Every structure is written in structure tokens, then in C-alpha cells.
Amino acid sequence: MTTWWPYVRLAAAILGFAALTRQLAIAIGNAQRAETEWGAHLPTVTANFFSYFTVLSNLIAAVTLVIGAVWMLRHRRDRTPEPLWLSTLFACASTYMIVTGIVYNVLLRQIAIAGISDxxxxxxxxxxxxxxxLADVLLAPHRRALPWSSLWVVAAFPIAWVAYTLLRAGFITAPFTGTAWWYPYPFLDPHLQGGYxxxxxxVIGIAAVIIAVGAGVIWAGRRQWTGGAKQASAVESERRRASR
Structure with missing residues (x-):
């Protein structure tokens, strides 16, 4: 696993960066072709693109996968566990992406993508x-056990993102429609949800999903660490017996 998993991470990161780049190109292209003054405002369109939780989560994941792949390539011949900061970064990125997959497929898959995405x-x-x-959580070697307090670190970014989104929305004129507000997702728009x-x-429902997924990610890492520690201890004991 240690031999080829870094390349899985690198391939996924390249694919993620390619998809993000293509998606940004579509957004900018649509703005340049827009016949309204709101749609043609590229700074707003670009800022809105990087205000989607999906985009930010994928960006975090792609960067994390590259860092993790490079670290693993440097340690593929030893059993060194990931440093605490890297395991924490993977816990965050994994949680956000798994939640992105759940929320999209449960709440947003029915939204038409023609003209706004490939x-x-x-x-x-x-x-x-x-x-x-998700596969990285379950299969990647070198995982270090994180303390349960790391769950607060995992939850920090989604909380900040929701606050940013709700505070910013009223100051943005929506591209293409000209409405006096802009929300990245319909379930955050009080005009569509009958108020706040x-x-x-x-928000509470999705927060519960984030906490549950984050706890599952941390639990999986702790379980893998325990299993790896037991295996390493058994190997060391066998080595000592053989040397006697």
C-alpha cells in the first residue's frame, strides 16, 4: 500500500485541480458572454466561485493530497506515522469532501447543470x-491517531464558512439575475426557505452530519493507529526473540 498509494493521491489531486480549473473557466466564460451588467462583473463571479463549499473543500483536498503524497514518498521505506499536523489536515479535508458528497447527492443532484458545469x-x-x-480514510497507511479534541478543529472551517456566507450574501448582487443578494446554495437562501x-x-442538520462524519474519520484513524501499533509491537518482539 505504501508503494502505490502516494500515486493514487497525486492522480486524484491532478484530477481535482483539472476539474476546478475547468469549472472556473466555465464560470468566467459565462460571465463574459452575459448580456447583463451583473453577469459581466468578473470580480464578483470569481469571488462567488471561491465561495462555494464544494470548491473550497476540493481545493483543500487537492492540496492535502499533494502534501500527503510527497510526505509518503519520502517515508515509504519506514513505518513513521504521519505528523500530527498532516493527520489533522487529512481529517479536515476528508470530512469536508465526504460531507460534500453526501449533501450534493441528497439535496442538490436534481439541480440542472446545463450551461454551468460539465x-x-x-x-x-x-x-x-x-x-x-473516503478510501484514504480507510486504507491509507501511516495514519496517526488524533485526540477527540481534534473534532473542534475539523468543525472550525464549516462554521466560519456559514458565517461568511450569510453575512456576505446581502452585500452581493447576484450575477445573471441582478437580485440584491446571492447565496451559493438554495438551502441557505432565506427567500427560498420561508425565512431564516x-x-x-x-444548517443544524448539516452541522450534525459534519460532526458525525468528522467523528467517524477520527475514529477510523485511531483504529488504524491501534492496529498498526500492535502489529509493529509484534514484529519487534519477534525480532528480539530471533536475535537471542
Whole structure:
């Protein structure tokens, strides 16, 4: 696993960066072709693109996969566990991508993508990379056990993102439609959810999913660490017996 898993990570990262680049090109291209002054405002279109949780999560995941692959290539001949900061980064990236896959396929898959996304970019960002990150949680070697307090670190970014999204929305004129607000997802738009109580209900539900997935990711890492430690201890004991 140590021999070829770094290349799985690198391949997934390249695919993720390619999908993000293509998606940004589509967004900018649509803005340049827009016949309204709102749609043609490239700074707003670009800022909105990087305000999607999916985009930010995939960007975090791609960078994390590259860092993790390079680290693993440097340590493929030893049993050195990941440093704490890297395991924490993987816990965050994995949680965000798994949640992205769940939320998209449960709440957003029915939204038409014609003209705003390619099928391959859409499936890459919402299905393939989430599955890769799930596989990384379950299969990647060198995982270090994280303390349960790391769950607060995992939850910090989604909390900050929700606060940023809800505060920013009222100051942005929506590209292409000209409405006096812009939300990246319909379940965060109080105008579509009958007010903020509906939005809060969605936020609480998704927060529960994030906490549950984050706890599962940390548990999987702790379980793998325990199994690896036992195996290493058994190998060392056998080596000592053989040397007597």
C-alpha cells in the first residue's frame, strides 16, 4: 500500500485541480458572454466561485493530497506515522469532501447543470474526490491517531464558512439575475426557505452530519493507529526473540 498509494493521491489531486480549473473557466466564460451588467462583473463571479463549499473543500483536498503524497514518498521505506499536523489536515479535508458528497447527492443532484458545469467536472468534484478521500480514510497507511479534541478543529472551517456566507450574501448582487443578494446554495437562501428558521434547520442538520462524519474519520484513524501499533509491537518482539 505504501508503494502505490502516494500515486493514487497525486492522480486524484491532478484530477481535482483539472476539474476546478475547468469549472472556473466555465464560470468566467459565462460571465463574459452575459448580456447583463451583473453577469459581466468578473470580480464578483470569481469571488462567488471561491465561495462555494464544494470548491473550497476540493481545493483543500487537492492540496492535502499533494502534501500527503510527497510526505509518503519520502517515508515509504519506514513505518513513521504521519505528523500530527498532516493527520489533522487529512481529517479536515476528508470530512469536508465526504460531507460534500453526501449533501450534493441528497439535496442538490436534481439541480440542472446545463450551461454551468460539465458532467465530468460535476461528478469529479461531488462524487469521485469524495470517494477517494473516503478510501484514504480507510486504507491509507501511516495514519496517526488524533485526540477527540481534534473534532473542534475539523468543525472550525464549516462554521466560519456559514458565517461568511450569510453575512456576505446581502452585500452581493447576484450575477445573471441582478437580485440584491446571492447565496451559493438554495438551502441557505432565506427567500427560498420561508425565512431564516428554514435556513437554520438546514444548517443544524448539516452541522450534525459534519460532526458525525468528522467523528467517524477520527475514529477510523485511531483504529488504524491501534492496529498498526500492535502489529509493529509484534514484529519487534519477534525480532528480539530471533536475535537471542
Amino acid at each position: 458532467v465530468w467536472t460535476n461528478e469529479t468534484l461531488h462524487v469521485i474526490i469524495p470517494l477517494v478521500m 428558521p428554514g435556513v437554520i434547520a438546514y
